[in-house]
Amino acid sequence: MSSTPVRLYVTGLGAISPAGAGADALWKDLSTGTSRFVELAPEYAGMKPGVLGGRVPQDARETALRRLGLPAGAPARTASLFAEYAALEAVADAGLRPGDETLRNALVCVGTSDGQADALEDAVAGRGAGVDSFRSCSISDGVARSVGAAGPAFVVQNTCASANVALSCAIEMLRAGVTDVAVVGGCDPYSVKNIIGFSSLQAIGPTPCRPFTRSRRYVTPSEGAGILVLQTERALRDGQEPYAELLASSVGNDASHPTAPDRAGVAACHRLALSEAGLEADDIDVIFAHGTGSRANDAIEGELFAEQYPRAAVTAVKGTIGHLMGAAGAAGAVAACLSLRHRLVPPTAVDPADVEPGMNLVTGAPLAMPGMRYVQSNAFGFGGNNAIAVFRSPS
Template sequence: MTTAAPRVFVTGLGIISPAGADRHAYWDGLCSTAPLFGDLPPLYEGMKPGAIGAWVPESARKAALAASRISAGTTRPRMAEVYAAYAATEAIADAGLCAADTSLSRAVVCVGTSDGQADVLEAVCAGVDDGSGRFSSAGIGSSVARVVGSAGPAFVVQATCASTNAALSCARDALRSGLAETAVVVGCDAYSQKNIIGFSSLQAIGPAACRPFSRSRRFVTPAEGAGALVLQTERALRPDQVPYAELVAASISNDASHPTAPDPAGVRACHRRALEEAGLEASAIDVIYAHGTGSRINDAIEGSIFVEDFPHAAVTAVKGTIGHMMGAAGAAGAVAACLTLRHRLVPPTAIDASEIELGMDLVTGAARPVPDVRYVQNNAFGFGGNNAISIFRRTS
């Protein structure tokens, strides 16, 4: 007889973002759509001034540095690690756990990041840091494991902007295979000059903020931060724990069609794979957190899939509020998806209803109550044909 794979639940959330440090500030920021953007200073001669980006506020940054416990004695803190550690610490506390808890001693730690420790490499190139023993994205996983008290497997997934959903897929597989009963999944990326210069060379950043699915959309708004989720099997749940959601799918693919442009067939195939993994029809999805970068082609491809295959789903895109957190973008969507299931509310996309280009049900203006919500989907796509989609189910 084949034993059914255990169900996997989300029991804790943590996040640090341009909206501030913790899940409450994040949710309030999403629901208010208050502007969180500022100017990006030119980084090289010839870079156009006036481009817009988003940063973790200084107060939140200081809180993360104080709480992370991984930057003591360093002259240049590794901010991706600091953000990751902060989000993970909040998530395990939210789950009712602590670093001394036996359920975390063999937990799987899986970190998704796009740029990793790019800030260290940039400092080395600038001649202000020798980077001795410190330039390793794998070190982020080790640092998070130390902070949460795990001596179990710890690893890092780098799949561009799909990294966190890819990390969720790896962690879910680990729990369902019996490798562990608890996992801590983190998505993180800090401000990176390399990243900004790359987007500038592609003419993807500029003086207008990200406006997902708007007729007037033009630019991406780079951002930074980290989000974390504690995953536990049904066997690991304590009587007093109330899960945010069940993780029913975390599907990944790579169509390798183009270095930067998404492939419509590849993106659509990932949608199909996620639904098959969850055992659902598209009509079952109530809410979708779109990747929604605000670029012309990305939104056109993703939006056409919503119109054709998910016409009854309420769609929202948080990058219009907090910017694009790169490898942590999927974490921002996953945390928000779980909060939607808890609060039964969908935050609005930061554009006017009159701007919507395609005939999707895009939530705008104010947060929308969804009292009967059951399934929430979280999309994340990246350069190089990386596609990843997670789906969460309400548990109560």
């Protein structure tokens, strides 16, 4: 048995986010630093008004419904709508079609934090949701049906690290020979529970997420999905041009605190990711930070970047599209692959004069990086869930 790891390539990308429907819309907003945050309606009597969030626009929802063959206004569970749309886009981007022989035994793995949140909230409010309609596994089952995959299909729920955990599961199964193709990523819908929880923690408010700045204060909750098609080297078709090679997606859980990040746990996950990718910190060209805009998270990440990754360019997509919760790592992974394709690092949507000293943060305009080779994408979550994916240029 060969000790050489099976090489895994990203051949298709799909996304839906506050930027709109499609990975191209996401890349356009990231490249221009265009944020489309809206004021959220108070969810309970004592909630302060003016809280900002990210919502998938109505026209993007209608585009997703059409792609799924559903009429405008048709009832659809949001998590499934987002995940299935992004999966169909990713499959088409890979040059495949639903039901294609290449997809017949494909793995489907979707990370999510809140699953079918709107269905559960309907049930709690007595709005008639069926008992089975809020089961999270219905998300992966729906994606599998949409793309015509009959291989293993499951959901992982590891808070805001979920999508990168899904990538880790895919790596293990593809390298074990379970299948040669995976449709993998993350999704999360708008969740009333989340908004109430963040409000009680005073973590959301009237100013947007400002990652790694002196004035950072609030997280900007958001929604959407990102999906990647992974193929082993032997499953690649003639003419396919991969976006990236996926080297690792390393997972740790320090379980140090229910909400606060732990520096030692985050640092350990960074070391594990580099070890599994066979790299040193100096090899990393670009880091897509978790970058929530919160005081504690950004301080820990920023210190690690300054100490261990001084040459890496850093960017944080949450300043543009907000925090997609369980889909955050998927958005970062899609953006990382697009960066490798375009050899550009999109800017963090913050005032350059406000950036914390010592941060090599890309701001203002995209940074051209013709020699970009290795890109890291971070995703961390409540409960000490940490997961980091590492990608390499395919050429």
